[in-house]
Amino acid sequence: MSGKHSTASGALAFYSQLDDFETWKHALLAQLPGLDIRHSSALGDPADIHYALVWKPPAGFFDGMLKLRLIVNLGAGVDSLVNRADLPPGIPITRLTDPxxxxxxxxxxxxxxxxxxxxxxxxxxxxxxxxxxxxxxxxxxxxxxxxxxxxxxxxxxxxxxxxxxxxxxxxxxxxxxxxxxxxxxxxxxxxxxxxxxxxxxxxxxxxxxxxxxxxxxxxxxxxxxxxxxxxxxxxxxxxxxxxxxxxxxxxxxxxxxxxxxxxxxxxxxxxxxxxxxxTPHLASVAIPSSAARQIASNILRVSAGQAPENLIDPGKAY
Missing domain, CATH: 3.40.50.720 (NAD(P)-binding Rossmann-like Domain)
Known part of the structure; x- marks a missing residue:
């Protein structure tokens, strides 16, 4: 699904201590030019956040994100996103399945x-x-x-x-x-x-x-x-x-x-x-230029009231 002629409401919050924010922002804007993308250090009002693109966010990161509709994990392992006190139940979590x-x-x-x-x-x-x-x-x-x-x-x-x-x-x-x-x-x-x-x-x-x-x-x-x-x-x-x-x-x-x-x-x-x-945990990492298409597709699906793809089962943690 191409996002170049579609829109998504709400802002996206980005958090990762390993990934480059500007690279990911550029890749996502190529798919969704109008998307409001905010770094974790400058989120503003958390109530503006509808989507989160994260890797191992700290405890309390999601506090106040009352309109959160989708979490995209920057990697395959999602263990840091299950059983969290700052996440209400039912928020869909997806993993990247970039080939x-x-x-x-x-x-x-x-x-x-x-x-x-x-x-x-x-x-x-x-x-x-x-x-x-x-x-x-x-x-x-x-x-x-x-x-x-x-x-x-x-x-x-x-x-x-x-x-x-x-x-x-x-x-x-x-x-x-x-x-x-x-x-x-x-x-x-x-x-x-x-x-x-x-x-x-x-x-x-x-x-x-x-x-x-x-x-x-x-x-x-x-x-x-x-x-x-x-x-x-x-x-x-x-x-x-x-x-x-x-x-x-x-x-x-x-x-x-x-x-x-x-x-x-x-x-x-x-x-x-x-x-x-x-080696320092680098066997496989997400490539922004290719993974952004999948992320944009899921953002648009959620914005249209559809279920995102590549959902994880929080009960199984994968």
């Missing part, structure tokens, strides 16, 4: 998985030591990869890994069917999936049910020397146990994009571990 986000996430996951599959951390350490340390590459079908979380992003990543010839398993709370991926569902199957993963990739949403799901006991089920990749949420994992198992060698290597506390404190031992690659 560029799925491609970006798949690219990061492929990079991380292939880095482990081709033993690149070993060669990186050998290079630092000035050693010519040959390791014969393994056949892709000998490397078992498990993807935990088969939502939009996880399904794309699992499919791409399967296309490269890896033996890919997927796990989700509810049954899924993905060509080339051995799908498992329900908590009763989770431990078995983990125990048969040479590379474990975490792409689960953070919900009350998944918080801390990868505890020490489950991490110990990984085969010794397995690789661990987390691009979802830090709170899914017992980070202290993960650190200990990385130090002992039970978990051989890790690529971590998310953490219990972000930014990761400079004193955290993970920074200094040679078998850990750290």
């Amino acid at each position: 560029q986000m799925a491609r970006m996430m798949a690219g990061y996951v492929l990079f991380a998985a292939l880095r482990h599959a081709r033993d690149i951390p070993h060669f990186e350490q050998a290079q630092r030591q000035g050693k010519w340390s040959y390791r014969h590459p393994r056949s892709p079908d000998e490397i078992r990869i498990a993807v935990l979380g088969l939502g939009q992003l996880g399904a794309v990543a699992a499919t791409e890994l399967s296309r490269l010839g890896h033996a890919v398993s997927g796990w989700s709370r509810s049954p899924k069917k993905i060509d080339g991926v051995h799908c498992h569902a329900g908590l009763a199957t989770l431990d078995t999936v983990i125990a048969n993963a040479d590379i474990l990739i975490v792409m689960l949403p953070l919900t009350p049910e998944t918080r801390g799901i990868l505890n020490r006991e489950r991490l110990l089920r990984l085969p010794r020397g397995a690789a661990f990749i987390n691009v979802a949420r830090g709170a899914l994992v017992d980070q202290a146990a993960l650190t200990e198992l990385l130090a002992s060698g039970h978990i051989g290597t890790a690529t971590l994009d998310v953490f219990e506390q972000e930014p990761l404190p400079a004193t955290d031992p993970l920074w200094r571990m040679p078998n850990v690659l750290i």
Whole structure:
């Protein structure tokens, strides 16, 4: 739906400490030229706000927004927008499903998985030591990869890994069917999936049910020397146990994009571990130029009294 010849009543509030306001404003105005877009530092009367485009807004952010009709989350994870005291029930919350986000996430996951599959951390350490340390590459079908979380992003990543010839398993709370991926569902199957993963990739949403799901006991089920990749949420994992198992060698290597506390404190031992690659929560981000079309479409739908698309279920937190 094009917004260039349509209008939307009310103002839009923007909040993010990571995203550039002017870039998003320019992209949105290209779709909805008349939209009143306000940065969180200059909202004016909160009663003017009909729409909110946010990433992890602070407590009390929505106070006074009595005409709020739509919240758009600047990303895939919506855990920061559920069970809030400043939000009345019934306000629709949508997530971005920009295909560029799925491609970006798949690219990061492929990079991380292939880095482990081709033993690149070993060669990186050998290079630092000035050693010519040959390791014969393994056949892709000998490397078992498990993807935990088969939502939009996880399904794309699992499919791409399967296309490269890896033996890919997927796990989700509810049954899924993905060509080339051995799908498992329900908590009763989770431990078995983990125990048969040479590379474990975490792409689960953070919900009350998944918080801390990868505890020490489950991490110990990984085969010794397995690789661990987390691009979802830090709170899914017992980070202290993960650190200990990385130090002992039970978990051989890790690529971590998310953490219990972000930014990761400079004193955290993970920074200094040679078998850990750290990136600052950037595996997949919304691209304003492409995502703005989807946001504008939902704003116009709500303005016309229609239900927005890509709604999340607050009860499930995804």
